[in-house]
Amino acid sequence: MQIFLDTANYHEIAERYATGLVSGITTNPTLVRKSGVDYFDFIRTLSRDFAFESISAEVDGKNADEMIENAQQYIKIGSEVTIKLPLTKEGLIACKILSDEGVKTNVTLCFSAAQAVMTALAGATYISPFVGRMNDNSFSGVELVRAIGGLYSAKRVETKVLAASLRDVHHVSRCLLYGADVVTLPTAVFDKMYNHVLTDAGLAIFEKDFKEING
Numbered sequence: 001m002q003i004f005l006d007t008a009n010y011h012e013i014a015e016r017y018a019t020g021l022v023s024g025i026t027t028n029p030t031l032v033r034k035s036g037v038d039y040f041d042f043i044r045t046l047s048r049d050f051a052f053e054s055i056s057a058e059v060d061g062k063n064a065d066e067m068i069e070n071a072q073q074y075i076k077i078g079s080e081v082t083i084k085l086p087l088t089k090e091g092l093i094a095c096k097i098l099s100d101e102g103v104k105t106n107v108t109l110c111f112s113a114a115q116a117v118m119t120a121l122a123g124a125t126y127i128s129p130f131v132g133r134m135n136d137n138s139f140s141g142v143e144l145v146r147a148i149g150g151l152y153s154a155k156r157v158e159t160k161v162l163a164a165s166l167r168d169v170h171h172v173s174r175c176l177l178y179g180a181d182v183v184t185l186p187t188a189v190f191d192k193m194y195n196h197v198l199t200d201a202g203l204a205i206f207e208k209d210f211k212e213i214n215g
Helices: 010-017 029-035 039-049 064-075 089-100 113-121 131-136 141-155 169-177 187-192 197-213
Strands: 002-006 024-026 054-058 081-086 105-110 126-129 160-163 182-185
Touching (some): 002 010, 002 187, 010 039, 010 187, 024 182, 029 039, 039 064, 054 105, 064 081, 081 089, 089 105, 089 113, 105 113, 113 141, 131 169, 141 160, 160 169, 169 182, 169 187
Parallel strands (some): 002 182, 024 054, 081 105, 105 126, 126 160
């Protein structure tokens, strides 16, 4: 059970890395564009400054050869870099080639169990079903995670289920319960996982009693 952060903001990452609770980072072109950073330099900086298990770097290309070519710059950074590929025919061809070479891969934009079958056969390290985007389109993203998790468990597939596009705390725990090995979260959702109104109320009582004990 692991938590990754889904962000391209260095300061957000550094602050939460200090908790010791974060194992990796996922990124995508949209996050990088919003942050205004150079993609390659950002991945290289994360590799240098933090001891993450996985740092996903998404590559583009019209076909598998272009994706593999674009991946080479990131592969050279270090073994913690995970090449993020689209769940398309060409993306899975690239995934199979890179996986056979010992490169970690994260296949993204998964929306069905059938796609998860193909991804497992391609030898991906991670598969990323998009929970929130499924919900946006009136399908249960959590049920998709359960279907993939059950399938992978029954067939003893080594590909890890990385639940992505998570927008609330409730879905985090449910995805982990239903078979996700990893959840990747915006920092706002990560921060909310500490909170509960009853914890706050109980802490207020304890603080009051401590003051009375200590005079």
